[in-house]
Amino acid sequence: MLRLFRSGKPVEVRPIQNPKSKIQNRLLLAAEHITKRFPGVVALRDVGLDLGQGEVLAVIGENGAGKSTLMKILAGVQPPDAGAILLDGEEVVITSPRHAADLGIALIHQELNLLPNLSVGANIFLGREPQRAGWMQQRQIFADSEKILARVGLDFSPNLLVQRLSIGHRQLVEIARALSAEARVLIMDEPTSSLSTGEAEVLFGVIDDLRGRGVSIIYVSHRLREVETLADRVVVLRDGENAGELARDQITHDAMVQRMVGRDVSQFYVRTPHEVGAEVLAVQDLISPAWPDHPLTFSLRAGEIVGVAGLVGAGRTELLRVLFGIDRALGGRIAVGGEAVTLKSPRDAIAAGLALVPEDRKQQGLVLDLAVRQNLTLAGVWRHRLAGGWLNRKQEAEDTARMIDTLAIKTPTETQAVRLLSGGNQQKVVLGKWLSLKPRILLMDEPTRGIDIGAKQEIYRMMETLARDGIAILFVSSELEEILGMSDRVLVMHDGYITGELARDALSEEAVMHLATGRVDDFGF
Amino acid sequence: MKKILGITGLLVAVFVFTAALEPNFLTAYNLQNTLRWTALFGIISIGAAFVIITGGIDLSTGSVVGLIGVLLPMLLVGQGWSIPLALAAVVVVSLILGLLHGVLVTKVNLQPFVVTLCGLLFYRGIARWITGDATQGFGTAFEGFRQLAIGRIPLTDSFGVPMPFVVLVVLAVLAGLFLNYTVWGRYMMALGHNEEAARFSGINTDRMVILAYVIGTVTAGIGGVLFALDVNSVQPAVHGNFYELYAIAAAVLGGCSLRGGEGSILGVVIGAAVLRVLYNAINILGIPTQLEFAIIGAVILLGVMADELVKRFVVARSAAREVV
Numbered sequence: 077m078l079r080l081f082r083s084g085k086p087v088e089v090r091p092i093q094n095p096k097s098k099i100q101n102r103l104l105l106a107a108e109h110i111t112k113r114f115p116g117v118v119a120l121r122d123v124g125l126d127l128g129q130g131e132v133l134a135v136i137g138e139n140g141a142g143k144s145t146l147m148k149i150l151a152g153v154q155p156p157d158a159g160a161i162l163l164d165g166e167e168v169v170i171t172s173p174r175h176a177a178d179l180g181i182a183l184i185h186q187e188l189n190l191l192p193n194l195s196v197g198a199n200i201f202l203g204r205e206p207q208r209a210g211w212m213q214q215r216q217i218f219a220d221s222e223k224i225l226a227r228v229g230l231d232f233s234p235n236l237l238v239q240r241l242s243i244g245h246r247q248l249v250e251i252a253r254a255l256s257a258e259a260r261v262l263i264m265d266e267p268t269s270s271l272s273t274g275e276a277e278v279l280f281g282v283i284d285d286l287r288g289r290g291v292s293i294i295y296v297s298h299r300l301r302e303v304e305t306l307a308d309r310v311v312v313l314r315d316g317e318n319a320g321e322l323a324r325d326q327i328t329h330d331a332m333v334q335r336m337v338g339r340d341v342s343q344f345y346v347r348t349p350h351e352v353g354a355e356v357l358a359v360q361d362l363i364s365p366a367w368p369d370h371p372l373t374f375s376l377r378a379g380e381i382v383g384v385a386g387l388v389g390a391g392r393t394e395l396l397r398v399l400f401g402i403d404r405a406l407g408g409r410i411a412v413g414g415e416a417v418t419l420k421s422p423r424d425a426i427a428a429g430l431a432l433v434p435e436d437r438k439q440q441g442l443v444l445d446l447a448v449r450q451n452l453t454l455a456g457v458w459r460h461r462l463a464g465g466w467l468n469r470k471q472e473a474e475d476t477a478r479m480i481d482t483l484a485i486k487t488p489t490e491t492q493a494v495r496l497l498s499g500g501n502q503q504k505v506v507l508g509k510w511l512s513l514k515p516r517i518l519l520m521d522e523p524t525r526g527i528d529i530g531a532k533q534e535i536y537r538m539m540e541t542l543a544r545d546g547i548a549i550l551f552v553s554s555e556l557e558e559i560l561g562m563s564d565r566v567l568v569m570h571d572g573y574i575t576g577e578l579a580r581d582a583l584s585e586e587a588v589m590h591l592a593t594g595r596v597d598d599f600g601f
Numbered sequence: 602m603k604k605i606l607g608i609t610g611l612l613v614a615v616f617v618f619t620a621a622l623e624p625n626f627l628t629a630y631n632l633q634n635t636l637r638w639t640a641l642f643g644i645i646s647i648g649a650a651f652v653i654i655t656g657g658i659d660l661s662t663g664s665v666v667g668l669i670g671v672l673l674p675m676l677l678v679g680q681g682w683s684i685p686l687a688l689a690a691v692v693v694v695s696l697i698l699g700l701l702h703g704v705l706v707t708k709v710n711l712q713p714f715v716v717t718l719c720g721l722l723f724y725r726g727i728a729r730w731i732t733g734d735a736t737q738g739f740g741t742a743f744e745g746f747r748q749l750a751i752g753r754i755p756l757t758d759s760f761g762v763p764m765p766f767v768v769l770v771v772l773a774v775l776a777g778l779f780l781n782y783t784v785w786g787r788y789m790m791a792l793g794h795n796e797e798a799a800r801f802s803g804i805n806t807d808r809m810v811i812l813a814y815v816i817g818t819v820t821a822g823i824g825g826v827l828f829a830l831d832v833n834s835v836q837p838a839v840h841g842n843f844y845e846l847y848a849i850a851a852a853v854l855g856g857c858s859l860r861g862g863e864g865s866i867l868g869v870v871i872g873a874a875v876l877r878v879l880y881n882a883i884n885i886l887g888i889p890t891q892l893e894f895a896i897i898g899a900v901i902l903l904g905v906m907a908d909e910l911v912k913r914f915v916v917a918r919s920a921a922r923e924v925v
Binding site for chain 2 (some may be wrong): 139400402421422423425426434437441442443444445446450453455457458462464465466467469504509
């Protein structure tokens, strides 16, 4: 691993005593009455926020609350349908990310935006290369990059290729790039979602330092602990609307959750105790190609909902992929209902009675341009096959109608392209695709990612109903509340290992996080 | 249906325009000929469409036409094989070529463009080598068999439906039924749009892609047989040159997206008709034939641009309607 710090030793991350910047809290950027619509959903409705100079403003909200959309609008990635953006008190129409950068607004993307095959220096100056008569000034790029890297606490050579950097370092390089373009406003969208605890703390140090220099930061996160320590002020979005604002002294975990969810959390997850049946899935020393040295052993019983918690990159999705036959297991045994099975493809897994609601709904779960009906029957259409392979269209239509009815899928017609449905209804189509096959084991990867709060609750209710009907559910989630609220039992993963198993009565946020992060001195620097 | 409206309009426009300028266009002989060539190209375009629908491309079509075109007379005349045996042999050869393409694309994970480009070069070379570049033909024998390409079903004294058109109709109906009314057709459309989601739904996507390439080369092989019977003098170096581009052009004109997942068989057939009518118009109107490619290129470009603009308009309108 590369050395992270100039001296080779960790920088002291000061506990932030008085986060208010010394610099005058002058209004720098304001968004007023922003509205943005997408086909089938209003992403933002009359939303506003303002940002002072040298302020760290946290924007929080559930998935689908409109945070990312608002940030994209501020950074010129998408235009708003209505509303105004004011910079230094003057209205600006931001036409492109490039234009936003010229105005001093930089978005640090959720998906990092660096070119891995180019050097760090080349990335920092991409599109703004210092040149003389068309010749790139390599030496100047090198020198300037080195200086700017130092500002974010990095001391490696700007000639290093980005592909050799860890995710955490890449994030810091992105910030360095923004700083070199003299950004006054840094928008960070879930910056810690792929960082280890140690890397995140370095980032917090850099953010604090930047604030001291008068750089304003909009910090989008659903990690409330981070927000509590970092933010000067919090703006809460819910279902695409403003749902309150918290000043520094009002920022508490409970206050934030209450505004985000808009109702009492305890009533959000409805679980009623019911009998758990026989073991339907037994996994013994299973080895996924991603973690060849980490055998996994666990089991699942009928009617049980088991959550898989862990940080991004802990090996949770990889586990589901192996269980569903997408990746071949390197070793170990899988038994479904007591019978050993070999899963070489999703076909095998489906035949064994498994189903997967995948992580990336739009890419892996649905064929977006096809109709609701064709998507609903995509996995089960072979059962509608008449002699010679002809489709039984009548039966297909009946099944579709029943599924739309059962899952309360909101669509004008069953021939509507799935692309035009809202995220929640799309997810119901994915679920419906499997339910007609009557699976014994339902695997779900981030089942409520990017869907609105009402649809979330519907998904939870369906999970509960399915479990009651005896289906075993194994679901991966990065939302701790969801894990705590829905699980009968929780498997916690870290670094490809199952680091612990928590029964419902032993569940707590602290217990899960402790297992999910491993021990702090595991972070190798 | 909406999709083929534009291309049908284009066909009618070129047709009416040419007929108005040059009445000879409407003679029975000319129409019959145009119909025959439309059929020959339509057949290979259907195969190209299947490959394109799965998100691939087949550049080998013309060379397969060339290879089959020399193989058939060699087997019949040179080796003295019977007609059914020779036909079976060339169909098996084209089937194996498609199988090879499909396996290389799916199992070895090579890019379709590369695989079929190599096919284009390889089969052409083989065709020239096994014949020593000597022109192949059926001579005056096999007049009965050649009726499959040059014959017609007379309707009036001067006009009849060319036999290749009958073959085209049969193939097009089969292809259309397959694509729209069978499970496999559904799978092909789905994986053309989103291969990963299809695989995650338990579809054996590799097998469907291989099948598409097999359909591609088998229709090229059938086309190769008919083209050879039609011309009766097959020059190994040039027979079928550029036909893959005509086939791809017809498929694209007919509504296939090179991104995959879209296309209708009827559209593709009409696309092939547009190309042939255009070609005929250039000849019959006395436009310098040197301009042939330029005109065809321009018309395809305009057609595709118009299609894209219409699509954008439709999307914008439906988005506007969505607004709550």
